[in-house]
Amino acid sequence: MVLILAYAAVLFSFASGILALLTNQRPRLETLGQKYLARFPKHQRCRNMLNDGFQESRYPILLRQSTFVLLGLSGLLALSAGLGVLIGQQVLTDQIPLGLPWLPWHVRFDGLSGFFFLIIGIAVIAISLYGPGYVQAYQEEKHPFAVLGLFTGLFVAGMLLVLLADDAFFFMIAWELMSVASYFLVAFQHENSANRRAAFLYLLMAEVGALAIILSFGVLASFSDGLTFDALRHANLSSTWASIAFVLALLGFGMKAGIVPIHVWLPEAHPVAPSHISALMSGVMLKVAVYGLIRFCFDLLGDVHWQWGVVLLGLGTLSALGGILYAMMQPNLKRLLAYSSVENIGIIFMVLGLAMIFMANGFPQLAALGLLAALFHAFNHALFKNLLFLGAGILQHQTHSLDIDSMGGLIKRMPQTSFLFLIGCMSISSLPLFNGFVSEWLAFQTALQVNVLDNGVLRSLIPVAAAALALTAALAAACFVKVFGLIFLGLPRSRNSEKAQEVEDKGMLLALKLLAGLCFFFGIFPSLIINLLNNVAKQLLGLSLPNDTALSWMWLAPVSAQKASYSPLLVLISVLIATGISFWFLRRNPETKTMRRSEAWDCGFGGLNARMQYSSSAFTMPFRRIFAKVWLIDEQITKDMQGAQDLDVAAIHYHLQVQDHSWPRLYQPIANAINQLARQVGRIQTGNIRVYLGYSFVTLILLLWVVSL
């Protein structure tokens, strides 16, 4: 039953893609409909409805809406399928007679897949609410909806199929479907050459990553009989080969997930896609890569080594810190959000690394805690990153810009969007009462259990990583204070943001409200998700958190009540009481109750204008100075002089460019080496036909010789 729901989710997303293809088929459909209805002359009302629907003006709107309704249904089905398998704690298997003749597609639907189904389901529902309003702005001639709708459907279907796959062959097909469909979505606005470049970079890195994944499956498969995951699970690997498989998988899945230093495609590709697609890519597709890594390491490889955990921990720390530091310097909102995804994926990898270390050292219960924290953070990141990307879409829609420095003062003009965006910012900055905090708290709790380990190096390394996590969280807070403060507060910095209006489409706001509400809800009642996740850990690691820990709906005490506890609900109630009392007490005097509005004081200087405000580069200047080595900074100040002897300054030009180190350090050398190699190979291509005939002749002789042996 649950499996049927899962299949239906996939089918519905395919169907929404196919439906989108009908955008340009209005005349044909109309004649078809007329012909069909002519057989039933009595159904006048049906005919009227049909004629209504096929009016030239209404048809595209209707089609768009029904495409997104199908997509939304697919999300709803995925959500219920995920919940069903999580609550039922089942493992469902099936075979579909597709694919290679001797290898039908194997399907397995268990707790881990179910949990990621849940994530995709929620995200897709939000997208389907948001989409109809958002895509209206695209002109049909330049940006055909058929393309967007088709590949969105295929993309979602691909992601769902990856989660269902139970053999390496099927897995790779689904993986490629996901990658290639999202390539077309990144390249959707292809009139801009930068976008084409970003899309190509994405495709290139996705394929290199896929190659690494295929190789890692190959390593496993060569030690087992068959390509089904069941066979791979029983593969008997030496620890060297297991490590090779792990490194390949890490490269492949890490490239998709966007860990530093193989993250460069991410900040290029995510911002150029339409906003709801960026939300899907950042919020969900990266999670599918995390799913792949978890499935590969904890399920297929089984015996994890603590050294792998250290590698994951190190890479995770690097990504978390690097991601947020790079994010902070971005003036483009969507690029900033993309870099912040790198940070969050880094946090997930860190906690997964901890889980591996505990698992390998024989503490499966603590490993379960780590896995739980990682999965919960993946879930939370999907919620708030979707929220922020969709919010960025609204901002772009209303102000025609994504440049943080050209916005300002939008809280007055867009009160609802600003409030919902604020909730996203608070969640991602991991402030208490919101969901981001809970997963970070769990991560800290996992790291603090390090005392049980015997290895002294690990025991001193993990607390340092925890401190790096603290630094990341604090930097994220600074970054999102900047984002919210510059976009929504202060005075408007451009005409567009001065004239901006609240978005009119109800669906777009509803999507944001849904996600923001969930962010808050799971910040107050995290146990709901954690209990579900406990089942995943039980299936995957064979052990879950001890039952006697107070995993009630009000208290969160993952290890034991003596070690740590947190009750978001009590905190919320106390906050409300404290705020209520101070609010009531201070405003009891009717004479001073109202506030007097007047000009800003500004230390009495007066004459305040929008250009005097702190800008994005001003806000981050202290960070630029303190962490100067992290970026490649090109900062120039030039002065235009005038007057007698050129002594008066007429204008000052400030130029700032901040670049990622990984380009010149890692990618440029590789690109140069490939070019070099190509040039060497090019030497044998003389362009002279006689030489080519000579090559053919020599090859023929050689082959004949080989055959005759």
Added chain:
Amino acid sequence: MNWLLAVIQTMLFVALAPLLSGWLKWCKCHLQNRKAPSLLQPYRNLLKLTRKQPVVAEHASWIFTKSPYIVFSAMVLAASVVPLIAVDLPSAASADVIVLVGFFAFARFFLALAGLDIGTAFGGMGSSREMTISSLAEPAMLMAVFTLTMTASTTNLSLAIEHVLHEGLVLRPSFVFAMFALILVAIAETGRIPVDNPATHLELTMIHEAMILEYSGRHLALIEWASQLKLMLYGVLIANIFLPWGIAQGFSAQALSYGLLTIIGKLGVLAILLAISETLVAKMRLFRVQEYLSFAYLLGLLGMLSHIILEASR
């Protein structure tokens, strides 16, 4: 009964906070050969401010007018978690020491947003600097706190303090390092000399004051009170974690009053030390704060390492 006691302790915390800063000011004035205001002056200031009608800038949004309440509540909540006169109160279980750091972050987030809300250059300057300093201070603080929590193997503050009490007077090198780290962080986070100067306005080096320049009336009162609470919170953390002796372990009237007296004594001594250091040390340049905080982090790290190498029980 226990919950009632927890509420009373929180109220006591909130009520005593202005007295601590009054005492600090009194000590400082005497050290600097000035005439000191009365110890009750902070209370009078707060009362005066609450009676005034607040003046708010035209561009201000709801963030600006609601932030004081949020900041104040966050600090009251933090105060409810930290054991002041007695351990083993039920409120301590609702949030542990990591959540406590979260409360500080919450208050700071809104204060920084409020600084950006009016659109003055001063506000942005203050927000930017506050976020910079706090993001460097937070890892140092957690490093110091982790040393404690790993020794006591709990992040619950009340239980950790009980653990230290049980162990008795043992000289732990890790605790010495962690204490100094926490003191340095406390000075930075509460905006004292040498990181920030609480006594000046209109200085281009100001941090905390720059954010709250536009506040007046009851809003200013709440923010002032919140920062006094923050000072006291750090004082109590240092006093009760590293020198917990005297804190009440039972709920008898005698134990509680003894606990109250000892914490007042400890805070009084800490304030004198702070006043002396503020008199002797000059404020440092903004971009030397990073070195100061890296030093604090280093101390925290040393504390952690010495715990792992010297003290861990294996």
